[in-house]
Amino acid sequence: MPELPEVEVTRRGIEPHLIGRRIAGVTVRNPNLRWPVPGHLERTLVGLKVHQVARRAKYLLLDCGEGTLILHLGMSGSLRLLSADTPPQKHDHFDLVLENGTLLRLTDPRRFGAILWTSDDILQHPLLAQLGPEPLTSGFDGDVLYARTRGRGASIKEVLMNSHVVVGVGNIYASEALFHASINPKTTAGRIGVGRCENLAQAIKETLKLAIKAGGSSLRDYVNSDGKPGYFQQQYWVYGRAGCACRKCGAIIRQIKQGQRSSFYCPHCQK
């Protein structure tokens, strides 16, 4: 369940192994991801060097000079760097083989991930062009959140998860950030004042930063790891804790459905 912190930790993990490396091969075992993996990838990529490993929202962007390889992990995807002779397993759909005898392998059981190529300006790509601000940059703060929630009749939890409002806030961290900002997830987004938007924007930043730190602390295990990022099993304050006591006040954490997704909150701490 890659949310932004997992994607950013993945980016940091693979970056030093990819930058400046030349691509020697491409293996597509199953092109049926969210969208078909382009058939021309091998022809296009072999011989190119990876110049940069960037991230926009939950998309990983491998800048190869002539174009950009766009990777998304979907709901169940993970990337690992492996020795080029590592035998593939059932859900290993894609390899990017490097000149130095290693490869970057995408494993994705549910196949909601994506691998795409664009040779245009990456920011103009349809998947990226309409996205909201990055939560961890100065382009996102309480004023921006306030402006972007005006006129919104949906709940703040659902609006937070809308990538046109702000990117990278998935189901887990939406609940967690709202807890830290003491805001009930059912609150109408457009009715939240500028002060509470300030608290919420800060809570989002801190929640995501903490999760990245938790994942990054075991980065050296990243290469050749088993792909199951157990190090992300951090302690949540509310997510997944329905029926348990709130860690702050002891009230019983509730679980509700919002837009077909589960939300968790403390009825005493979050008003």
Next chain:
DNA sequence: AATCTTTCCTGCCGGC
């Protein structure tokens, strides 16, 4: 059988 994960797309609605 229901649930969980991401996010794009479709179809409907209201406002101007």
Next chain:
DNA sequence: TGCCGGCAGGAAAGAT
């Protein structure tokens, strides 16, 4: 009327 944005619901695969 036509256009636009908001919003609900649906879809994809597989593990549990």
